[in-house]
Amino acid sequence: MAGSSVSGGRGLWSPLFATEKPNRMAVAAYRLFAGTVFAGVLLIWLYRVTHLPPRGGSVQRWAWLGMLAAELWFGFYWVLTLSVRWSPVYRRTFKDRLAQSCNEDQLPSVDIFVCTADPTAEPPMLVISTVLSVMAYDYLPEKLNVYLSDDAGSVLTFYALCEASELAKHWIPFCKKYKVEPRSPAAYFAKIASPPDVCEPKEWFTMKELYKDLADRVDSVVNSGRIPEAPEYNLRGFSQWNEKITSNDHPPIIQIRVSSVISNSPIIMNVDCDMYSNNSESIRDALCFFLDKERGQDIGFVQYPQYFENVVHDDIYGNPINIANELDHPCLDGWGGMCYYGTGCFHRREALCGRMYSPDYKEDWTRAVGRIEDVIELEGMAKSHVTCTYEHNTLWGIEVLVSSYPGHEHVN
Numbered sequence: 001m002a003g004s005s006v007s008g009g010r011g012l013w014s015p016l017f018a019t020e021k022p023n024r025m026a027v028a029a030y031r032l033f034a035g036t037v038f039a040g041v042l043l044i045w046l047y048r049v050t051h052l053p054p055r056g057g058s059v060q061r062w063a064w065l066g067m068l069a070a071e072l073w074f075g076f077y078w079v080l081t082l083s084v085r086w087s088p089v090y091r092r093t094f095k096d097r098l099a100q101s102c103n104e105d106q107l108p109s110v111d112i113f114v115c116t117a118d119p120t121a122e123p124p125m126l127v128i129s130t131v132l133s134v135m136a137y138d139y140l141p142e143k144l145n146v147y148l149s150d151d152a153g154s155v156l157t158f159y160a161l162c163e164a165s166e167l168a169k170h171w172i173p174f175c176k177k178y179k180v181e182p183r184s185p186a187a188y189f190a191k192i193a194s195p196p197d198v199c200e201p202k203e204w205f206t207m208k209e210l211y212k213d214l215a216d217r218v219d220s221v222v223n224s225g226r227i228p229e230a231p232e233y234n235l236r237g238f239s240q241w242n243e244k245i246t247s248n249d250h251p252p253i254i255q256i257r258v259s260s261v262i263s264n265s266p267i268i269m270n271v272d273c274d275m276y277s278n279n280s281e282s283i284r285d286a287l288c289f290f291l292d293k294e295r296g297q298d299i300g301f302v303q304y305p306q307y308f309e310n311v312v313h314d315d316i317y318g319n320p321i322n323i324a325n326e327l328d329h330p331c332l333d334g335w336g337g338m339c340y341y342g343t344g345c346f347h348r349r350e351a352l353c354g355r356m357y358s359p360d361y362k363e364d365w366t367r368a369v370g371r372i373e374d375v376i377e378l379e380g381m382a383k384s385h386v387t388c389t390y391e392h393n394t395l396w397g398i399e400v401l402v403s404s405y406p407g408h409e410h411v412n
């Protein structure tokens with residue numbers, strides 16, 4: 001929506017994002033529409049109180065009460081919706097200004113967490129496509145750390161990840177060379193059936209073939225439930241699985257997680273394993289909020305909306321999540337900020353770790369954890385962070401053990 005007013009920073013520093021309001025005519029039209037519906041609601045209430053049910057007729061009385069309850073509820077719902085949608089705002093980022101104000105090596109490093117929990121409901125090919133989509137972000141590779149948390153502790157997911165790390169050596173340069181979007185190979189090859197004009201056809205088909213080979217290999221291993229008995233699979237990591245390991249009871253198996261002792265990046269992003277990133281510049285957009293000199297300090301997290309594909313064929317009923325994304329979120333933002341949704345959210349690590357807001361605190365964006373060179377030592381430290389023993393005999397441990405993950409039957 002075109003903005004009619006832009007608020008920005010003061011002084012010489014150019015703001016990295018602008019907050020825009022929809023044009024006045026659009027707002028006035030919406031408010032007129034909302035006002036007429038509300039007038040209709042009031043008239044219905046008026047009708048109801050001036051048409052009381054006849055005395056004695058109990059069926060009519062119950063029908064009247066039922067209608068009144070429904071109309072009151074609808075009126076209450078309408079007032080709530082109306083007030084939330086009264087004053088939307090839209091945010092626009094200026095990535096060009098970000099590029100002018102910081103060199104690439106001054107940008108903060110970013111830790112990205114993909115979490116998975118069940119290799120049956122969340123097939124490893126889906127998980128690794130998500131992982132590849134975030135590995136291929138348009139960002140300095142040495143500033144990007146991608147972690148996969150697998151609550152199921154599945155060797156199949158681990159196998160798929162090892163295979164994906166080989167594909168990444170081809171997929172990431174390919175994406176950067178041809179500015180591929182989206183950067184999930186599954187989503188990309190499902191959408192694009194033939195090489196686009198910018199791509200060299202031979203290279204495109206080779207890439208597609210590599211991906212297809214990987215998908216076939218991973219799917220056949222997942223279907224068989226066993227990883228192949230080849231010498232390369234005796235590598236460290238695979239040797240940590242044995243027949244006693246189950247998804248509910250397994251030791252911490254660390255190959256690539258626990259970021260505070262590995263990368264400790266000031267920015268953290270979380271992604272569900274069944275969502276992929278559809279914009280390779282998302283990190284830079286999020287940084288425009290965090291790094292804005294005037295208002296960045298007030299921002300604890302940047303939440304991206306979630307979109308779903310083919311929920312209903314051709315979306316004939318209008319996917320309600322689009323209404324939330326395009327209308328309700330800008331409206332909530334107009335009241336002071338978007339709510340935290342879950343997947344696709346960038347956080348300040350310090351805010352997650354409990355630092356209280358202070359206008360005087362200045363984040364050191366270039367800080368990095370002192371990298372431990374000894375892999376064994378690093379693994380030991382990481383294991384001590386990932387284990388659940390810290391919660392034994394604590395109220396937290398007891399409460400979490402007996403309560404389910406909201407909406408799920410997992411017991412963590």
Ligand SMILES: O=c1ccn([C@@H]2O[C@H](COP(=O)(O)OP(=O)(O)O[C@H]3O[C@H](CO)[C@@H](O)[C@H](O)[C@H]3O)[C@@H](O)[C@H]2O)c(=O)[nH]1
Pocket residue numbers: 115116117118122149151271272273274306341342343405407408410412
């Ligand atoms: O014990 C668990 C259970 C789930 N997950 C992972 O958590 C993610 C979310 O779980 P899912 O069942 O897909 O949640 P949904 O209900 O589909 O998604 C809603 O809940 C998520 C978690 O709060 C949010 O990130 C999403 O935005 C929101 O749409 C998935 O990657 C799971 O693999 C774990 O890692 N461990």
